[in-house]
Amino acid sequence: MVAKVEWHPGELYPRVWFIVTNLARDADRVVVFYNQRGTAEQYIEEGKNAVK
Numbered sequence: 001m002v003a004k005v006e007w008h009p010g011e012l013y014p015r016v017w018f019i020v021t022n023l024a025r026d027a028d029r030v031v032v033f034y035n036q037r038g039t040a041e042q043y044i045e046e047g048k049n050a051v052k
Helices: 027-051
Strands: 002-006 015-019
Touching (some): 002 027, 015 027
Antiparallel strands (some): 002 015
16 A cells, blocks of 8 residues: 655645555555556546547
């Protein structure tokens, strides 16, 4: 499990999110992997919407 805390200017509370995975990598590499995966899924969704 990886926990990430992000502080953004002007926000009272931090953004906290968790990744539960079975990947045997450092936490930083797990976050990069899932960020890239999320970007790819957004591109796929945009392509599906464009075809409609």
